[in-house]
Amino acid sequence: MQFATRALLRTVAAGLIGLGAVLSSTAQNADAIATVDQLHGALLDIMQNARTLGYAGRRDRIAPVVRESFDLPFIARFALGRYWSELDFEERETFVNVFSRWTVAHYAARFNGYSGEKFEVVSVEPSRRERELVRTVLDVPNESAADVTLDYLLHETDGKWRIINVIANGVSDLSLKRADYGAVMKTQGFKNLVERLEGQVLELADGG
Amino acid sequence: MAANRLLAPVWFVLFVLTGTGCVSIPGEPDPNDPWEPFNRSMYDFNDGIDKDIIAPVADLYLKLPDGGRTAIHNFLVNLGYPTTIINQFLQGKFERGLEDTMRFIFNTTFGLLGFIDIAGPTGLARNQEDFGQTFAVWGIPQGNFLTLPILGPQTVRSAVGWPLDFVTKPLFWIETPGEFAALVGVNIVDTRARLAPAIKLRDETAFDPYIFTREAYLQQRQNLIYDGNPPVRDLEDLDLLQEDRLLEEQKREGKIQ
Numbered sequence: 001m002q003f004a005t006r007a008l009l010r011t012v013a014a015g016l017i018g019l020g021a022v023l024s025s026t027a028q029n030a031d032a033i034a035t036v037d038q039l040h041g042a043l044l045d046i047m048q049n050a051r052t053l054g055y056a057g058r059r060d061r062i063a064p065v066v067r068e069s070f071d072l073p074f075i076a077r078f079a080l081g082r083y084w085s086e087l088d089f090e091e092r093e094t095f096v097n098v099f100s101r102w103t104v105a106h107y108a109a110r111f112n113g114y115s116g117e118k119f120e121v122v123s124v125e126p127s128r129r130e131r132e133l134v135r136t137v138l139d140v141p142n143e144s145a146a147d148v149t150l151d152y153l154l155h156e157t158d159g160k161w162r163i164i165n166v167i168a169n170g171v172s173d174l175s176l177k178r179a180d181y182g183a184v185m186k187t188q189g190f191k192n193l194v195e196r197l198e199g200q201v202l203e204l205a206d207g208g
Numbered sequence: 209m210a211a212n213r214l215l216a217p218v219w220f221v222l223f224v225l226t227g228t229g230c231v232s233i234p235g236e237p238d239p240n241d242p243w244e245p246f247n248r249s250m251y252d253f254n255d256g257i258d259k260d261i262i263a264p265v266a267d268l269y270l271k272l273p274d275g276g277r278t279a280i281h282n283f284l285v286n287l288g289y290p291t292t293i294i295n296q297f298l299q300g301k302f303e304r305g306l307e308d309t310m311r312f313i314f315n316t317t318f319g320l321l322g323f324i325d326i327a328g329p330t331g332l333a334r335n336q337e338d339f340g341q342t343f344a345v346w347g348i349p350q351g352n353f354l355t356l357p358i359l360g361p362q363t364v365r366s367a368v369g370w371p372l373d374f375v376t377k378p379l380f381w382i383e384t385p386g387e388f389a390a391l392v393g394v395n396i397v398d399t400r401a402r403l404a405p406a407i408k409l410r411d412e413t414a415f416d417p418y419i420f421t422r423e424a425y426l427q428q429r430q431n432l433i434y435d436g437n438p439p440v441r442d443l444e445d446l447d448l449l450q451e452d453r454l455l456e457e458q459k460r461e462g463k464i465q
Contacts, residue, residue: 106413142274146402149436170431170438171424179423183416196415203412 029124031161032132032154039069039163040119040136043107047114055205059108066107071155071162072100078164079177083185091190098197102204109204116141119150131155131164213380213388241353241422250355251418257358258400266400277401279323284395285334286315286322291376295337299345308335336432339369344433353422358396361425 042065046058053061066072076099077084077092087095118139127133131153138148153165165174184193238244269277289312296305311327311334319326325334343365344350351364359370374380379395382388406424414420430438 169428170436171427175427176420176423179419180415183419193415200413207412 029126029132031156032134032152033121033124035069035154035161035163036121036134036136036152039065042066043111044114044117044119046108047111047117050112050114055108055112058112059104059205062107062111063104066104067100068160069163070103071157071164072096072103074155074157074162074164075103075174075177076100078174079181080185081178081182083182083190087190094194095190098194098201102197102201105201105204109207127153129155132161213374243352243354247353247355247422248418250357251421253357254355254360255417262396262400265397266404269397269401270404277398280394281398281402282315282319282325282328283322284391284398286312286319286325287379287391288377289315289322290378291339291373292335292337294376295339295342296335298339298342299337304335307332335435338366339372340366340429341369341433343369350429353426361421363426363429366429 042062046053046062050058073096076096079099080087080095084092118141120137120139122135122137124132124134132155134152134154136150136152138150140147149167149169151167152163153167154161154163156162165172167173181193184196241247272280289308293305293308293312296302296308311332314326315322315324318324328334340363348365350366354362354364354367356362356367359367362370379388379391382391410417410420410424427438
């Protein structure tokens with residue numbers, strides 16, 4: 001009898017642990033999707049109001065959302081790869097700062113019009129090291145342009161799920177940046193990289 | 209004549225190679241790209257041709273109405289579709305091979321030589337397979353990254369597959385030289401027009417356009433080989449990053465030197 005009770009308790013406990021894992025993983029999924037949805041919503045907003053907002057308006061509207069939905073310090077660090085460890089504290093701050101402004105400028109400049117595009121979440125799956133991969137599609141109604149698959153990799157930091165990579169049609173943005181920034185660091189050094197990023201922020205503003 | 213068509217690109221490549229003299233740049237070669245100096249000179253050569261000739265024509269082509277361009281693109285894709293079908297079967301993907309065969313037959317007949325993609329609206333995805341991808345599925349390693357004149361970024365594996373891709377396209381077997389040349393030309397322009405947004409992104413954001421192109425190409429190829437579901441490579445890189453962060457913390461805490 002005692003044996004049976006213990007077995008029963010054990011089964012119930014295992015079941016509860018399992019249920020807990022399932023519930024918390026669904027909660028993680030939902031939080032990761034919420035972050036991506038928030039970004040997509042803000043992008044649609046600046047696309048649909050692109051003309052009236054102008055570049056500065058789009059930048060100001062998207063900035064808080066980009067800063068909240070991406071883990072920009074993490075991305076900046078990863079993009080510099082092994083060169084990060086060669087920077088002192090101040091240089092690191094400088095880099096995260098310019099990189100964050102560049103990312104905001106990039107979104108404000110590129111999402112500058114609307115022709116019926118739709119963002120759709122296709123699936124969400126747990127990835128290694130407690131990360132979540134949210135797979136989405138940018139549905140482009142124009143038949144001469146193909147739809148774009150956008151996969152977002154997220155992790156949790158400070159109690160919020162944030163994007164650490166965007167993979168567009170199978171091409172990882174983070175890997176591209178890492179290779180490109182690495183090439184500049186190797187041949188021209190940190191100061192030059194920062195100057196070039198600053199230069200692009202200005203160019204993006206002019207072009208928008 | 210068929211042999212000439214295959215050999216012409218080879219002669220052209222040799223001609224360009226002797227002309228550029230394969231410059232070598234001092235310094236340690238990148239282990240991931242041992243042929244970088246050569247590749248960079250080919251990249252510059254291609255970029256020049258693109259800026260002077262191909263891009264301006266592609267810009268004009270992009271001014272055509274959407275519907276017209278879509279029809280031309282559909283026609284060209286259909287004309288190259290047997291390569292996809294053959295490689296589906298060679299990779300053991302019989303269901304997809306049959307789907308693609310049906311698509312080719314329907315598009316060529318009811319779709320008026322492929323100008324209309326009949327299967328498009330059904331949501332059935334158009335596939336893109338080639339011999340380079342088949343070699344990958346068979347476990348043949350990709351070899352070094354390679355940039356060829358006109359053909360652009362390749363791997364040794366995809367470059368070896370290229371002549372096979374070419375001869376399995378109906379395009380290759382078109383007899384009239386004028387029609388053949390015209391279709392090759394339109395094909396190049398259509399491909400360039402399709403790539404225009406990516407090239408624009410590269411030109412606006414990349415500090416080293418060669419590196420950007422190389423990385424994007426290699427990842428894009430990986431994506432094609434795995435039919436859109438590649439093992440996410442940079443997750444491993446991210447893990448490495450976590451490890452070096454740990455290392456740094458330990459250093460700060462004085463646990464290791």
